[in-house]
Amino acid sequence: MGWAGFKSSVIIRSQLKTGGKDQVAQVADDAARASTVGAELTSERVAGGILPRVLNSFDMVAIFVAIVLFISNVPGFYGNGPVSITWLLIGFVTFLVPGAIVTGQLGFLFPGEGSIYLWTHKAFGPFLSFFAGFAAWWPGVLVMLSTGSVVAALLQYLTGWTFAPWAQGLVLLAVILIAALISSLRFRLTQNAVNVIFVLYGLAILVVGLSGVLWLVQGHHSFTDFSKFSTAPGGWFQGINTNPLDLGSSTSTWSLYGFVILALLGIEVPLNMGVEIVHRKAITRYLLWGSVVVMVAYLLDNWALLVAADPKQGGNLAALLIPVDSTMGPVLKWLVGLIFIGFFVFITVVYSYSFARLLFVSGLDRRMPPIVSRVNRNRVPYVAIVIQAVLAGVITVITFMIFPAFAGGSAADLSSRVYLVFQAAITVIWCVSMVFLFVDILYIIRKFSDVFEERKIAHPWVFWVCSVIGAISSLFGMWTVFTNPFSSQLFSKADWWHAVLAVAVLSLAVVPVLYVVGTRSAQRGPLPPEAEAAAAAGR
Numbered sequence: 001m002g003w004a005g006f007k008s009s010v011i012i013r014s015q016l017k018t019g020g021k022d023q024v025a026q027v028a029d030d031a032a033r034a035s036t037v038g039a040e041l042t043s044e045r046v047a048g049g050i051l052p053r054v055l056n057s058f059d060m061v062a063i064f065v066a067i068v069l070f071i072s073n074v075p076g077f078y079g080n081g082p083v084s085i086t087w088l089l090i091g092f093v094t095f096l097v098p099g100a101i102v103t104g105q106l107g108f109l110f111p112g113e114g115s116i117y118l119w120t121h122k123a124f125g126p127f128l129s130f131f132a133g134f135a136a137w138w139p140g141v142l143v144m145l146s147t148g149s150v151v152a153a154l155l156q157y158l159t160g161w162t163f164a165p166w167a168q169g170l171v172l173l174a175v176i177l178i179a180a181l182i183s184s185l186r187f188r189l190t191q192n193a194v195n196v197i198f199v200l201y202g203l204a205i206l207v208v209g210l211s212g213v214l215w216l217v218q219g220h221h222s223f224t225d226f227s228k229f230s231t232a233p234g235g236w237f238q239g240i241n242t243n244p245l246d247l248g249s250s251t252s253t254w255s256l257y258g259f260v261i262l263a264l265l266g267i268e269v270p271l272n273m274g275v276e277i278v279h280r281k282a283i284t285r286y287l288l289w290g291s292v293v294v295m296v297a298y299l300l301d302n303w304a305l306l307v308a309a310d311p312k313q314g315g316n317l318a319a320l321l322i323p324v325d326s327t328m329g330p331v332l333k334w335l336v337g338l339i340f341i342g343f344f345v346f347i348t349v350v351y352s353y354s355f356a357r358l359l360f361v362s363g364l365d366r367r368m369p370p371i372v373s374r375v376n377r378n379r380v381p382y383v384a385i386v387i388q389a390v391l392a393g394v395i396t397v398i399t400f401m402i403f404p405a406f407a408g409g410s411a412a413d414l415s416s417r418v419y420l421v422f423q424a425a426i427t428v429i430w431c432v433s434m435v436f437l438f439v440d441i442l443y444i445i446r447k448f449s450d451v452f453e454e455r456k457i458a459h460p461w462v463f464w465v466c467s468v469i470g471a472i473s474s475l476f477g478m479w480t481v482f483t484n485p486f487s488s489q490l491f492s493k494a495d496w497w498h499a500v501l502a503v504a505v506l507s508l509a510v511v512p513v514l515y516v517v518g519t520r521s522a523q524r525g526p527l528p529p530e531a532e533a534a535a536a537a538g539r
Contacts, residue, residue: 041121042531043361047113048275050530052379054188055277060270060286061293062191062198066350067266069294071205071301071340072150072317076259078305079314082226083238083253085302091260092295095473098466099267099434100287102441105463107271107283108455109444114361115271120436123443128436130367130515131508133358135433136268138507140355142426144179144392145399145419147348148172150317151341157318158337169400173393179348180389183356186378187276190349197346204339205297207332211323212304218327224306244476258480261473264294265430268437272357284457352385359384364531366522367515374528395422420486424496425503428481431474432508438471 055063077084103115112118117133152171156163163171182190216222228235239253246252270286277283301320305313308323320340325333360381363373376382399418441463445452452460485496526532 041112041118041361041365042527043114043364044112044118046364046531047361050375050379051113051273051276051381052187053276053278054191055273055282056279057282057285057289058195059191060277060282061290062195063270063273063350063354064267064286064290065198065201065293065297066194066343066347067269067354068264068290069297070146070150070263070347071201071208071297071320072153072344073259073263074298074301074305075314075316075319077256077263077298078302078309078319079311080253080256081224081234081238081311082228082236082306083240084256084306085299086236086240087253087256087260088295088298088302090257091264091473092291094469095261095477096264096267096291096294098470098473099264099437100291101458101466102438102463102470103268103271104284104287105455105457106268106437106441106444107274108280108457109448109451111271111274111277111280111283113273113275113357115268115274116433116437116440117358117361118274119440119444123440123447126365126367127512127515130362131511132433132436133362134511134514135429135436135508137355137358139265139426139430139433140269140351140358141388141391142395142422143351144176144348144388145172145396146423147344147351148175148396149419150344151175153317154321154337154341154344157321158334165400165404169396172396172400175345175348176389176392176396178345179352180385182346182349183352183385184376184378184380184382187353187380190353194346194350197343200339201343202293202297204336204343205301207328207336208320208324209300209304211327212307214327215304215308215323220308222307223310226306255480255484258477258484261431261477262427262481263298265427265434269354272354352388353380356381356384356388359387362518363522364527366519368518369522370525370527370531373531375530379530416487417490420490421496421499421503424481424486424500425507428478428500428504429507431478431481434474435471438467438474442467 077088106115106119110118110122114133116136117129120132121129148171149168152163152168155161155171182193225234226236229237231237231239231241233251239251242252242254244252244254244257267287271283304323305319308326309319310322313319313322318337321333321337324336359368359372361373362368363370363384372384372387373381374383399422403418445456445460445463482497482500483493485491485493491499
């Protein structure tokens with residue numbers, strides 16, 4: 001039996017157990033078409049026989065929002081005044097929308113497991129696909145420190161306590177452990193819990209927006225003057241008329257545009273689970289409605305803080321709760337705060353299971369030891385989840401416990417410095433993966449023109465425009481990270497970009513070594529029993 005028949009048999013047998021006739025027909029169509037586009041990855045052929053198809057459109061929207069909508073970014077926006085809304089709108093048009101369009105087309109062409117990893121393989125082959133996959137995966141590990149840090153910040157605001165670095169580290173470790181345990185449960189059960197938290201999260205965001213309205217209704221004056229349509233300080237276009245490359249400018253707000261780009265990363269991540277989607281239409285639905293939710297939420301809560309929160313609170317992660325407390329009282333402040341805490345715990349769950357799929361496919365394709373593709377009885381790649389949790393835990397212990405204990409100076413400042421440099425470097429690496437996304441589409445629509453003609457969602461020129469705009473936005477996001485310290489109190493500009501560049505370069509320099517060592521060691525080991533069983537089912 002040829003590879004096309006093998007893949008069809010494996011996946012269809014799986015679907016006879018988990019789906020209806022329409023799903024079987026769709027999967028069979030995917031398998032037949034896949035045989036016409038050149039060499040396939042092992043993960044393309046067998047992943048569908050290992051992992052269950054359980055994700056519907058609502059699930060995908062919830063995952064997209066969990067990955068992209070870090071509402072804790074809003075306190076970093078609003079302190080700049082109305083221009084924060086301007087830059088959000090520009091970011092939506094130049095990054096979120098182009099990224100959604102390109103991701104939608106790539107997802108329709110190759111709806112397999114691994115998203116950027118798979119698409120870059122189609123465009124450029126094995127090594128660059130591994131490189132792009134690493135650049136897309138590594139941020140998912142380090143961002144677990146960010147979610148845990150938000151939980152720690154909210155706990156400190158609600159309780160009035162101040163945590164030492166080691167105590168913050170304990171909070172982060174607890175979040176990482178809980179996320180790993182929940183991610184290893186039956187996927188449908190885990191996703192149902194994520195969906196519930198997603199709905200509560202949406203309600204909490206609406207409450208924050210409502211607090212802005214109540215602030216005005218209760219007779220208070222807005223903290224922000226929205227009548228200045230100029231480039232002067234406090235205006236809607238403040239600093240936009242300056243040279244974005246002028247690092248010495250004290251009036252430029254171009255760095256805020258870069259911050260917006262960073263806040264919108266993760267568009268493609270739900271398609272790390274491409275073979276687990278029930279219907280292909282869920283791809284365009286999640287990109288459309290997920291983008292709408294993200295845009296409305298960022299604009300709504302940014303406006304609420306501009307109206308009802310002192311700009312001096314800009315950068316304070318707990319600033320979202322200030323207008324709620326001022327207009328609705330401490331009970332709702334606590335309720336919204338607890339919902340946000342719960343959501344950021346479950347964000348970590350989503351990062352855990354969605355980024356683990358990149359390790360999973362790397363093992364199947366023998367670019368990493370096959371053991372990373374092992375699944376548990378719930379058909380969840382638990383080894384990949386454990387590896388991610390251990391890595392995130394080790395970095396947490398080093399950053400918040402060991403380093404402050406042995407280094408001189410303020411322990412809190414030292415932890416913050418190490419943490420911020422890691423987060424900045426990972427952001428740069430994630431932007432690198434997005435450049436691959438915007439370049440992949442141009443190669444793929446030419447290389448696989450027949451498949452593109454059958455499944456295109458727009459004219460080719462649309463993808464050229466989206467690719468150019470999106471790639472430039474990604475590159476500018478990287479530039480902004482290098483040139484604007486996340487904390488001017490802890491870093492000079494020179495110390496900042498030297499540190500961020502060093503961590504980013506060292507991280508990416510590891511990729512060739514991992515590729516060589518991983519591929520060589522992987523050849524000596526058999527595929528996991530689940531993959532062998534899937535292969536046997538197709539014979």
